[in-house]
Amino acid sequence: MDFVPELSSVTESAAPATTAAAPARRELPDAPLLAAARGEKPVHPPVWFMRQAGRSLPEYRKLREGVAMLDACFDPEMLAEITLQPVRRHGVDAAILFSDIVVPLKAAGLDIDIVPGTGPVVAEPVRDAKAVKALPLLEPEQVARVAEGVGLLVERLGDTPLIGFAGAPFTLASYLIEGGPSRNHEHTKALMHAEPELWHELAGRLADIALTFLRAQLDAGADAIQLFDSWAGALSERDYLEFVQPHSAKVLAGVAGYGVPRIHFGVGTGELLVAMRDAGADVVGVDWRVPLDEAVRRLGGKAVVQGNLDPALLYAGWPVLEAEVRRIVDEGRAAEGHIFNLGHGVLPSVEPEVLTRVVELVHSL
Ligand SMILES: O=C(O)CCc1c2[nH]c(c1CC(=O)O)Cc1[nH]c(c(CC(=O)O)c1CCC(=O)O)Cc1[nH]c(c(CC(=O)O)c1CCC(=O)O)Cc1[nH]c(c(CCC(=O)O)c1CC(=O)O)C2
Secondary structure, eight states, X not given: OOSOOOHXXXXXXXXXXXXXXXXXXXXXXXXXXXXXXXXXXXXXXXXXXXXXXXXXXXXXXXXXXXXXHHHHHTOHHHHHHHHHHHHHHHOXXXXXXXXXXXXXXXXXXXXXXXXXTTEEEESSOOOSHHHHHTOOOOOGGGGHHHHHHHHHHHHHSTTOOEEEEEEOHHHHHHHHHHSSOOSSOHHHHXXXXXXXXXXXXXXXXXXXXXXXXXXXXXXXXXXXXXXXXXXXXXXXXXXXXXXXXXXXXXXXXXXXXXXXXXXXXXXXXXXXXXXXXHTTOSEEEOOTTSOHHHHHHHTTTOOEEEEXXXXXXXXXXXXXHHHHHHHHHHHHTTSSEEEEEESSOOOTTOOHHHHHHHHHHHHHO
């Protein structure tokens, strides 16, 4: 990419996807998640949890025995079953596709794996122009098995919406440049500032990959999407606006034509809520550091928000947890719409029964 698109040009120019005869999207007019995302106040806040599928569930651990994480993500029947497990168990108002932010990078041919206890690890970190230019594009057929899993879910989910997702350009770039999880993202920020053209070319390619991945999920019938910029909170607002927002905007604009809710979330992003909403989000995910009514104020008083229970409080015992859930639902009333969620993903050792009880409480408020 030899230029940085101005935000306005990106949001107006992105043509809706030219999709083949995509299966008709399910009509779920009464789904609380979609109503809340539209800014309608359903009877109670809809609730789902990031990382609701996965290690916190014994039935997940049993099914995954002997199967590598990324193999599970490309097995339609397995990824569908894993996605359904928390929906059956907890009665949440949405399913989130069991996949991972590195799945499209793996599908495109990158040498990347997920190391249990560590996270995504890249064999050869991307640090120079040669490596950036070698970054392959993602072809839709390379994620056809994920799309097949989405198709199975659309058949099996009844009237529960399915949220598809992708990682945002900055978070994906950080994994590629650092070579794995990073606390300070120093190589990423150094390249961003010292070689801005190279940064924008890399971020643009990652935006294209994320967009292809989201379109494949939407063409297969996903009812909403979430763009995860988990590590955007490491950035100043100035750096986010200059180096990141245009590329996340390209992804969010690229799926605007589907007319489904676009949720945009990052961790530690209290100072970036407006910039992340302006990237093209219909719903802004908030972590536990900013109360939801304060987040709504920062967003100009009108916004649909998602969050924001601190996952650590799932270990604090029911009296504490109940009070926190009630406080968050009260604060969420300041928003046009509120989707109850955690402020980050479910931690692997959380007792599943606690999450089921949180769903029941939110549904009673
Ligand atoms: O070991 C396993 O069984 C797989 C662990 C697992 C991964 N992706 C997964 C799961 C299911 C689960 O969370 O239990 C499955 C996974 N990864 C993700 C999602 C979407 C969501 O969070 O709801 C999901 C699907 C969750 C669901 O279907 O409910 C997205 C994801 N993967 C990743 C990130 C970025 C990040 O967290 O660093 C993010 C962004 C969201 C977030 O921040 O949670 C990267 C990633 N993938 C993975 C890991 C864990 C590595 C480890 O500690 O073993 C990590 C790093 C980490 O979580 O610290 C692998």
